[in-house]
Amino acid sequence: MSFWKTMLSRDRVALAAAITLGLIAVFALIWPFVSPYGPREIHADAALSGPSARFWLGTDDTGRDMVTLLAHGARISLGIAVAAEILAVLSGVPLAMIAGLLGGFVDSVIMRITDALLGFPGILIGLMVVALFGASLTTLMIAIALMTVPYLIRVVRNAVVVEKERLYVVSSTALGVRTGTLLRRTILPNIVSPMIVQVSFGLAVAILTEASLGFLGLSVQPPNASWGTLIQVGYSYIRITPWLVTFPGVLIFVSVWAFNTLGDAGRDVLDPRLRDTFEQGTH
């Protein structure tokens, strides 16, 4: 896709972020298969041991291998984030398009509800949903989707409004082009890029939220591990074995940084002041 190509070829930091995320993903997918240890394999003799040749990043309080835990944690943390964003896109984008296209009363209703959602601190929404429906992967996913969807709706709705009022859309309507065709050929291609940017920010928020909820004990329950729950466990031993919170913390930090950087870079590419160079570069 030209959008990504332009962005990554112009912005080295964004390229670094994309590579970092790629590495984390590969690690999460592959490590569990090549690891000599299982995620629940307890080595009581080596509990709370530091990094060594046997356990590269040390072990937790029950003597499980940290590298393996991080890989499984990545699967859960990233998995929840991605699933939540997919849910946000599937529910938010159609609503945003309806609001943008119809305008008027419908638009007002959808957007005011969105505003109301934005009024709650994200973590509070998470706590409410989890408190109501109990901690599970599904509720976590829904909670996170609910937190990020208002931003997505705003961005997409505005893109639709801008696009549908463009002169070329009006002139296509005059030519007799059907609304469906217009939507597919003209409006959709123009909202995809801002949507991707917003999703990138959303993923960062999702990872952070999962970590926060995990830290509060509202994410997956032991012996399952996510990055957030790993920090929660490690926190008890922070004075004795600081690496227990450091390694998952670094992974959270790096992946949030990477998603934010990608989002920023994408937004730069879409900036109207740079837009002409972008468009000319892609033809």
Added chain:
Amino acid sequence: MNAVTKAEKRSRDGRPPPTLEINNLTLSLQGGRADPLDLVRGVSLEIGQGQCLGLVGESGAGKSLTAKAIVGLLPRGINVRGGSISLGGQVLTSDRVNWREVRGVLVGTIFQDPISSLNPVMRVGTQVHEVIKAHLTLNKRDRDQRVAELMEAVELRGDRDFLARYPHELSGGQQQRVAIAMAIACDPLLLIADEATTALDVRTQARILRLLRALVDGMGLSMLLVTHDVGVIASVSDRLAVLYSGRVVERGRTPNVLSQPRHPYTRGLIESCPLDLKGGFRTAVRPITGTAPINLESTWDNCVYAPRCSRAAAKCRSHSPPLEDYGELHRAACFYPLGDGIPDDATGRSDETFADRTTSSQPLALKTVIHAAEHPSEVGVESEGGKEVILKATGLSVAYREGRLVSYGTKAIPAVQEFNIELRRAETVAVVGESGSGKSTVALSLIRLEPRNALVEGRREILGEDLDEMGKNALRNIRRRAQIVFQDPYGSLNPRRKVVDLLMEGPRAHALDTSDSPMEQAGRLLERVGLDPSFADRYPHQMSGGQRQRVAIARALSVEPQVLICDEPVSALDVSIQAQILELLTSLAKQEGLAFVFITHDLGVMNMLADRVIVMKEGKTVETGAVEEVLEQPHTQYTKELVQASLVVI
């Protein structure tokens, strides 16, 4: 070049030194190139005290750059490579210039868009005060006194209430007056007006121009008037310089140059202008063919205008013509100047023939007569019966609903009230009005394209069928017959799609005959609007404004309409390009029997194209009638003012 400068020096003997003297100025784009690219070359100008020099040219000619060089505000990467600028004896092209003094005190500048040159969060009185405070040491009472003087000079109310307003609470004309007051606050030597009236309505424009002229005469101010509009130059300036592609091609006293241009480009500019500078409207313009050069590098060793010139000969392509003197400081850079008895095609005596001889020269007056005779001027106020009514609206009123959620739709702001139109085959009706008169709303609502928040009353018909009483598909089919062309050719073409796709969108949507390939069909459409079929393969950004507008017209033609609604189709274009598009539209009306609704603020354009006219003001129709009648005997005060403001007499 050298000889000319010497001659110039001699001729100046015995006169007071000019306020502004630009000598042989060359501005170049460095931008990491081995060879700097000259954007302005060898420009020499001078303005005496109490004089107004008009600098006229099309976009990219270098007129704004020249003005910016005076105040040291050249864009990054562009430098003064040669020549000098001196203002009141001070050399501005040296290294040690106190720009703060030059910009605020010696030179005042006003720009095209008054609202963006005023601070939106500061009261206008405070802003004028600030300028004075920044440059002069006056106490509060003297400053108040000065502000009062300035307000009087720019003919504004200087009372407390007015000075306490914010810029957005003023009209465009008032904003520009405040900007002028700020520019002249410190009694500058020179006032630069860079397209200062371009964004204003005709009546306001005329008043601001009158004010500027009064300032020049009353305060002994020197003024540099930068504009693309020959009419503006004609009404205000004492002397003018015509800039083409970075060079002065002609200069001299305004009446001399405009009544007897020597350079073919100057004549082209004058004849492209829908206004007759002798005090009337033309019935036709004669466009200059081609477009201004983009790549300047190739044009310095020849006459810059040669590629578009109907008189160009071999010499013009190998040598650069110097400025020749024609008396009274009237100079033009042309080997085969006009008025030397050589008709246009007589330079064919030279070894080379020129590409385009279609624009042969006739005396101005004669030409007007010829065109007037061709023009079907016998159309009366009421269109003749018999011909089929293509487009009709009766009692059309449009209002925009405001308010959100709870209050939605409770408030409606009227935009158009009781609009009537009846348009028959091959007829052109102009809708004329200033900005905010509702004419663009008319354009859209005539074919039911108004925005969703618009509330429409009245009846609108295409080919006798009521648009409000039909379903989506019927509307789609009938709307094919009435197409719309917008002002902005940059916004009306989807930048992501090729011309061929843009042109085929309509025919595909209506499943019109597609036995030919899309390329062939697009090629035929492009030829109808005077473009090469190869344009089908381009993207919009690969075309100039004029070319884009042609594509927009071709797109409208693609579904075989019977009427084109044109909303200011030439206002965003350069004068010479504007004339080309006007010629195209005229020929479409004459040869293909298309009907037109022509929405414009320009009475000159209206007069050229339209049979009848509807004058609008603040959403209401104030006058209707045949174009000739309305121009000669306007019935309402408003129309009278419009006509007077539009006319220029030199």
